[in-house]
Amino acid sequence: MQCAVIVVAAGRGSRTGGAVPKQYRVIGGESVLRRTLRLFAEHPGIDAVQVVIHPDDKDLFAQAGAGLPKLLAPIAGGADRQGSVKAGLDALARRAPDLVLVHDAARPFASPELVARAIAAAAEHGAAVPGVAVTDTVKLVDETGMVVETPERARLRAVQTPQAFRYWPLRMAHAKAHAAGAAGLTDDAAVMEWAGHKVAVFEGEADNLKLTHPADMARAERALRPPLNDVRTGTGFDVHAFGPGDHVMLGGIAIPFERGLDGHSDADVGLHALTDAVLGALCDGDIGAHFPPSDPQWKGATSDRFLAFAAERVRARGGIIAHLDLTLICEAPKVGPHRDAIRARIAEIVGMPLDRISVKATTTERLGFTGRREGIAAMASATVRLPEEDPQ
Structure with missing residues (x-):
């Protein structure tokens, strides 16, 4: 019929x-x-x-x-x-x-x-x-x-x-x-x-x-959406020394302080570490490979651009960022009062739910350059889920 x-x-x-x-x-x-x-x-x-x-x-x-x-x-x-x-x-x-x-x-x-x-x-x-x-x-x-x-x-x-x-x-x-x-x-x-x-x-x-x-x-x-069975973890670390200024950028938030941070961009150690963590999970180089400090176009750039770029690289591969964890290491300024604002700003940059963003702060008990209040360090990890590639 x-x-x-x-x-x-x-x-x-x-x-x-x-x-x-x-x-x-x-x-x-x-x-x-x-x-x-x-x-x-x-x-x-x-x-x-x-x-x-x-x-x-x-x-x-x-x-x-x-x-x-x-x-x-x-x-x-x-x-x-x-x-x-x-x-x-x-x-x-x-x-x-x-x-x-x-x-x-x-x-x-x-x-x-x-x-x-x-x-x-x-x-x-x-x-x-x-x-x-x-x-x-x-x-x-x-x-x-x-x-x-x-x-x-x-x-x-x-x-x-x-x-x-x-x-x-x-x-x-x-x-x-x-x-x-x-x-x-x-x-x-x-x-x-x-x-x-x-x-x-x-x-x-x-x-x-x-x-x-x-x-x-x-x-x-x-x-x-294909199953996101390829689960990866990347890590990032960054350091910036204090310099002249009246605030520091941490996690996309301007925090008033007696000094600033030196760097080619806005020297946001938190976003730099997170960017490297995401790129590391993708095996896609690091922040310097994509945004070299020798390039004058990145002079004074806001670091939210770097993290947003890394997040877009994940989406372009059909994946998602499942979790971000950031630890800020410094004696001062105090991070605690700004923690929720930092989490909210990171979530906004990468387009993630707030409950998948962790921000912590610690000191080095006055040991080392951070203990001497010479600068701020940050370490981060990123969990990324990607579609599993066909081995053929």
């Missing part, structure tokens, strides 16, 4: 935010729509893929669909989802497939097994939708927000796509609903029910997430 799929991609997806509609947002290095199209274009049970798009999105669609097989020329959608599906059904009239699936572009995690179940269900029942059991208790409320009924949870299903039908009955149901002005039918099962057809439910998938809100996009990114 010939089976086509209509992918509804004409919406604007304003609830997810972003500069482009959600179906064109990139997750895991690939647009949502391309991920969805690839599922159907590569599935052996699908013969043709008809995409319904917004007229303003032709260039975005061309990029999303580039090189994929089975894609038909896209068509413009209607004023709502119901109108867009009708347009897709009409566009398939010349092919007149036996079966048709209808899928939301913003569900990029459907599996090939779900598609196969949908095709089988359409052939067996004529109209079928994937559904998952509802785990929360559901309440019906009136216009004032008062509960009027508690449906039996065992009989409830949360319905997904792809929804699956015999082509001609679905097309006729949509045409009948359009002619009757029956608006507000939120899915194709509802159109079939309105037209008097029975609709079966087959097993859906809990991971078949629909991207609707910003939190959904964040969840999708996490789901596609």
